[in-house]
Amino acid sequence: MVWQVKRHSAKNEVQDASADVSKLPSDPPVVVAPASNEDVDRWLRLKSKIHRKLLDRINLSMLDKLSREQIGEEAGDVIYNILTEEDAALNSGERVAIVDEVLDELLGLGPLEPLLADETITDILVNGYNTVFVERGGLLEKVSARFQDERHLMRIIQKIVSAVGRRIDESSPFVDARLADGSRVNAIVAPLAIDGSLLSIRKFSKRPYSLDRLVDIGSIPSQVAEVMKGIVKARRNVLISGGTGSGKTTLLNALSAYIDNKERIVTIEDSAELQLQQEHVARLETRPPNIEGRGEVTQRDLVKNALRMRPDRIIVGEVRTGEAFDMLQAMNTGHDGSMTTVHANTPRDALSRLEQMIGMSGIDMPPSSARAQIASAINVVVQIARFSDGRRRLVSLSEITGMEGQTISMQEIFRFHQTGRTEDGTVLGKFEATGIRPKFLNHALELGIELPPELFRPGLSLE
Secondary structure, three states, rough: OOOOOOOOOOOHHHHHHHHOOOOOOOOOOOOOOOOOOOHHHHHHHHHHHHHHHHEEEEEEEHHHHOOHHHHHHHHHHHHHHHHHOOOOOHHHHHHHHHHHHHHHHHHHOHHHHHHHHHEEEEEEEOOHHHHHEEEEOOOEEOOOOOOOOHHHHHHHHHHHHHOOOOOOOOOOOOEEOOOOOOEEEEEEEEOOOOOOOOOEEEEEOOOOOOHHHHOOOOOOOOOHHHHHHHHHOOOOOOOEEEEOOOOHHHHHHHHOOOOOOOEEEEEEOOOOOOOOEEEEEEEEOOOOOOOOOOOEEEEHHHHHHHHOOOOOEEEOOOOOOOOOHHHHHHHHHOOOOOEEEOOOOHHHHHHHHHHHHHOOOOOOOHHHHHHHHHHHHEEEEEEEEOOOOOOOEEEEEEEEEEEEOOOOEEEEEEEEEEEEEEOOOOOOEEEEEEEOOHHHHHHHHOOOOOOOHHHHHHOOEEE
């Protein structure tokens, strides 16, 4: 037995109540938040007391051997006993709810579990123990979820980071981590976080976005999607540029689906998020320094090592510093079709950031040589953005054509032109072709990949 049950005299009441627990739905029940802050505090204190007493009656070594449903059935008896001991005045719905929330504390991430289970939520933002925001449909909203106190929030943060072998405390007050499902986590605590610990979770999509799905939701026109498929199949090097939360990793995942299954792909990330479906994928993840400040493995170290792993393509989740130089070197030395992302607001800004990152590598290189490296390595720059209505859209697809003097030459192939906004804030606009015929068409044709010239006709209606 997992549970060392202390039976209460009100045996029939406990048995009747536990029968309801066995019928709990797989998803967390929807519970109306208590009416006042005092009610919320009382609820949280009761839940904390039940959790502590439950730990006294549990065989921890048996937990990993049972499913949540099995644990829930047995835990129901124990929790209802404790509720009776506490003489808690709860109706049947509240009893079912508190069983589920205590199980979330025991097996999951407490108040975050219902938010993680809600597929409409893409981001969870915790600003101190009593303030939680979520993002739905690209827009932020405050929710009623909260933690009991700062210690409760810190315990959940520690549970997340320790699961991936990382640490967070006063000496190392911020950390990047990930959940078991791949969701990206960032946490920052005191003394850097002044008003309480901060936790940000970018949820991992259980249904990966494909290019076709991005077309369906209006992020990319179908004609542009066909061109992007051809770019990937033709092994052109792609740089995806955009702001925070604009969907760079989502687009990178969608594009990667068109890489040939016969190719060996090496992915390099700070926190593993990519969801590549190919059979031959080698995934690498950076490592932070240990408590003595040693043992750090950076993205640059991994890019250098990846070159010795016989990759056909290298995919770097995001370039931030000196690894940009090594990534460009890889693109220039036989690893065609490699892809990466960068934070920038325009395609031209993206190239300027790459140039700055080359300077961060510690290599003394004249600006003209750095730009020549970029112009030679990158073939296509895709710019995406999140608009004020919360929707993400491709705003530009540009091709790099070489150098003109000291300047990288770039031509825009497709763009999104915003025309206005409706009364409810929805952004209006249209995608359009510039009429320029890209150079990569010839390269694609040599590989047997046909992209109809009509796709690039000026004035073509892109939908």
